[in-house]
Amino acid sequence: MSRIGKKPVSVPQGVTATVDGQTVTAKGPKGELKFVVNEEVLVKMDDGQIAVEPRDQSKAARSKWGMSRTQIVNILNGVKEGxxxxxxxxxxxxxxxxxxxxxxxxxxxxxxxxxxxxxxxxxxxxxxxxxxxxxxxxxxxxxxxxxxxxxxxxxxxxxxxxxxxxxxxxxxxxxxx
The missing domain is CATH 3.90.930.12 (Ribosomal protein L6)
Structure with missing residues (x-):
C-alpha cells in the first residue's frame, strides 16, 4: 500500500493546475508542464487538490500510484520554483x-x-x-x-x-x- 499516494497534492499559490482525463497540466511563473498519468491510475481534482488512486488493487496499478503522485508534485514545484x-x-x-x-x-x-x-x-x-x-x-x-x-x-x-x-x-x- 502506497503511503505517498494516499496524500492529496495541494496546488501551490500562483500555480494553475488542470486535470483533463489522464493529463495533468500545470502553469506557473516559470512555465508550463504536462504529465500523462498511466491508465492504471485514476486522477481527480477537487477544491484545489489533486487526488491519485489506483483503479484496482493489482500490483501494477499499486506500483504506479505513488510514482504518479510524485511526478505531479514535481511538475507543480517545477513551474513555481524550478x-x-x-x-x-x-x-x-x-x-x-x-x-x-x-x-x-x-x-x-x-x-x-x-x-x-x-x-x-x-x-x-x-x-x-x-x-x-x-x-x-x-x-x-x-x-x-x-x-x-x-x-x-x-x-x-x-x-x-x-x-x-x-x-x-x-x-x-x-x-x-
Whole structure:
C-alpha cells in the first residue's frame, strides 16, 4: 500500500493546475508542464487538490500510484520554483566555461568537450570549477547533470573529475613504495 499516494497534492499559490482525463497540466511563473498519468491510475481534482488512486488493487496499478503522485508534485514545484543541480570540477587544469549557449569543458583530454545545452535548460558557470544546471523539469535537469558528469566522473584516488556538489567520493589508498 502506497503511503505517498494516499496524500492529496495541494496546488501551490500562483500555480494553475488542470486535470483533463489522464493529463495533468500545470502553469506557473516559470512555465508550463504536462504529465500523462498511466491508465492504471485514476486522477481527480477537487477544491484545489489533486487526488491519485489506483483503479484496482493489482500490483501494477499499486506500483504506479505513488510514482504518479510524485511526478505531479514535481511538475507543480517545477513551474513555481524550478530545479537546480550543482556540479564541481576537481583536477589540475580542469575547468568549464560558457561558449555562447554551449558548455566548454577542459577535462584533461587532447581536446575540449563541448556540450550543447538542450532547450528548457539553463547552464551557468559562476566559477571555472563550478557548474549550475537549472530548469523546470526535474528529470531533464538530472539527465543533463548526469551527462556532464559522465564525461569525466570522479576517480577514487585523487578525486579528480566532475562530481555533484553534495556527492562524497570514497577515497582509496594508493600503493606504498
Amino acid at each position: 530545479f537546480e543541480k550543482k556540479l564541481e570540477i576537481n583536477g589540475v587544469g580542469y575547468r568549464a566555461a560558457m561558449q555562447g549557449k554551449n558548455l566548454q569543458l577542459a577535462l584533461g583530454f587532447s581536446h575540449d568537450v563541448v556540450y550543447e545545452t538542450p532547450q528548457g535548460i539553463t547552464i551557468a558557470v559562476p566559477k571555472p570549477t563550478e557548474i549550475t544546471v537549472s530548469g523546470i523539469d526535474k528529470q531533464q535537469v538530472g539527465q543533463v547533470a548526469a551527462e556532464i558528469r559522465k564525461y569525466r566522473g570522479p576517480e577514487p584516488y585523487k578525486g579528480k573529475g566532475v562530481k555533484y556538489a553534495e556527492e562524497r567520493i570514497v577515497r582509496k589508498v594508493g600503493k606504498k613504495k
